[in-house]
Amino acid sequence: MKKLILAAAVFAVSTGIAGAQTIRMGTEGAYPPYNFVNDNGEVDGFERELGDELCKRAGLTCEWVTNEWDSIIPNLVSGNYDTIMAGMSITPERDQVIDFTQEYIPGSPSAYVALSDNVDLKGGVITAQTSTIQASYVADSGATLVEFATADETIAAVRNGEADAVLADKDFLAPIVAESNGELKFVGDDVIIGGGVGMGLRESDSELKAKFNEAISSVKADGTLNAMIKKWFGDDAATF
Amino acid sequence: MFSYCSDPHTLEGARWLSCYLTTGKQMAFYASFATVLALLLVTAPVALLFGFGGAMAARSHFLPLRWFGRGYSAIVRGVPDIAFFLFFVIALDQGLEYIRHKIKCPDWDQPIRQGNDFVVCPQAKLPLSSSPQWVHEVYGFSLAVVTFAIVFGAFAANVLYGAMRAVPRAQIETAEAYGMTRRQTFWRILVPQMWIYALPGLSNLWMILIKATPLLFLLGIEDIVYWARELGGMKTSAFAYPHPDWRLWYFLALMVFYLTLTRVSEVFLGRLAARLTHGQATIGGERLRTAAR
Structure with missing residues (x-):
């Protein structure tokens, strides 16, 4: 008591x-x-x-x-x-x-964004932000993973050709793709990773x-x- | 800032730029230059003090103190800066909170380590979670100064230790002949003469310290490199001032800043060296003496 x-x-x-x-x-x-x-x-x-x-x-x-x-x-x-x-x-x-x-x-789905449609998503160089579910997904997919500390740097890496494509949350990528004047585009299918x-x-x-x-x-x-x-x-x- | 900045989307050219360069975020970027300069100006003397203490300890006749002095510069110089900044700061912060916890909450019945969590009573938090953000920033800044001072103090200790041994033996012998004690010899003869031998090493350290300030971000302080990356990154229309990737321009500005800082330092250190050379039993001192004749 x-x-x-x-x-x-x-x-x-x-x-x-x-x-x-x-x-x-x-x-x-x-x-x-x-x-x-x-x-x-x-x-x-x-x-x-x-x-x-x-x-x-x-x-x-x-x-x-x-x-x-x-x-x-x-x-x-x-x-x-x-x-x-x-x-x-x-x-x-x-x-x-x-x-x-x-x-x-x-x-919500994640998506790949690249400069052109013919990108090898399973064997190419794919970038993602460090310690994200997308990064571990890319590492398991067989592609070469290049990680960056911020999401912004992953987009820059695709733009300057350091990586073939970026994998990130589609909600994050959508406004960037929409405002890139056709330079960036979604490629491949959306992937559902994690809850x-x-x-x-x-x-x-x-x-x-x-x-x-x-x-x-x-x-x-x-x-x-x-x-x-x-x-x-x-x-x-x-x-x- | 300006009256015409209320609707940025309608602006163009120089007006857009003038508004963009005066947003709150840009102001934070400008203010971070002052943070970096303040850190340098506070850290350098503190580190020098640590170094002086370390060098004195390393020369001590009292064995444990000598071990401490030698151990300090040997261990700290051997640990990578980034590991030191990640590990030591967290350990220092948690150590302080642990002590405050023991004093302020003696009848707290829960363990402090709960799995991964480090939990102290709310009154022991440092700073208190209710204190305003600037208190947190000042606390982080102080931790940064202490950490930088310990790291650079270890290097400075080694430089000063070497400089103390470089003072010509004849000078010390003369002091002894005049009947000075060890302490008097140290303060009146050795210390005033050692600086010219220490200066090249210390000026190297200063230059390295200038460039080491981006490590601040590891401590949660938003320094110029953080802001340059943040502001320079591409901005979508979620922001009031959308723009493409401008990091190149921001980092160019940083380069100008750092090069200016090193140039100013070089000029200052050059003058200091000339002044310290005066009357010294070195080639430089001899040259000054004959030139003045």
Whole structure:
């Protein structure tokens, strides 16, 4: 009984602290339209808008910080920020190190983009961003994988001929292809890799995870999430 | 910034460019130049202090201190910078949080290491997660200064150790003949004369330090190279100012900046060398003496 009271007291104290605490939201800030740093130097994009809405519904004060994609999980785990919203697909490998909320973007296709149609996707040189599901897919496909730290550099590598094609999320590539004046084009079939995109949290942060799960359920239920997906990824994007 | 910038899509030519170059993001880029310069100006003296301490320790007659001094420069010089920056900074940060955790939350019942996670009580966080972003940035900057100072201090320790041994024995012998103690000899004879021997090595270190600042990004500080890559990257119409890949221009600007900085440093170091040579028992000092006659 004594233990129970103690546990309840500790819980009350810790929730009291959590209420006053600022949640630091980590993102990459270099993957439009998911997340990017806009011209005012602020984090912007689909995940910014969604994240702010989720924080509002969960009653949390949130602040955005950017971190390089490559070290985004180690910095979460060591406590530099509390969540990751960076277009990160939920995969079993990542799930071993961190926890994910339920998905807030349904599993969406990845696609190849190249300068011309006759590209050997199975044996050529394919580029992808480091530590992404696309990179491991290319490595398994038999093609030669060239990795870059940012998604922007993968596009540049295709443009200057360093790589034959790039594999990335179709939602990321679509505006780039559309605005390239026909220089870049989608080649081959879309590929479905991995599940949806979720918010990453420390495994020990189950309380915060529950709060965000609840908030995501609520934006899913009243259609806010679908409207946001359509706003940022176009009317053809997969919704819930 | 300018009144006509409210609708960037309608602008063209010089007006578009003037608006583009004054956006908040560009301002952050300009400010990062100041960050880099500040880091250099703060780190250089601190590293020199570390180096001086290391060299003194390495010369000590007290055995453990000598081991410490020699070990410091041997170990730190041997570890690759990038590994040092990734490992040491996280260890330092977690070490500080661990100590604060032990002091501030004595009755916290959960383990600090939970699998991969490093969890301390919210009051022990450094900086507190509720503190504004600039506090986080200053903290990151301080960590960077300490780390740079330790790394470059190790190299400086070796340079200064060598310089101290290069001061002619005759000078020390004269001091001893005047009845100076070891301490007096060190501060009055050895230290004032060693700088001319240390300067070539130290100026090398300064040049390397200038170029090492992009390592800042590993510590989460947004330095000029980060912003050049970020701003130069192709921008789709999700941004107010879409443009193709302009990294070449941004990196050209960085090249001009770095070359200017090294040129200014060279001029300054040249003058310093001339001043330190004055009255020294070296060829350079002798040349100055005969020229003045």
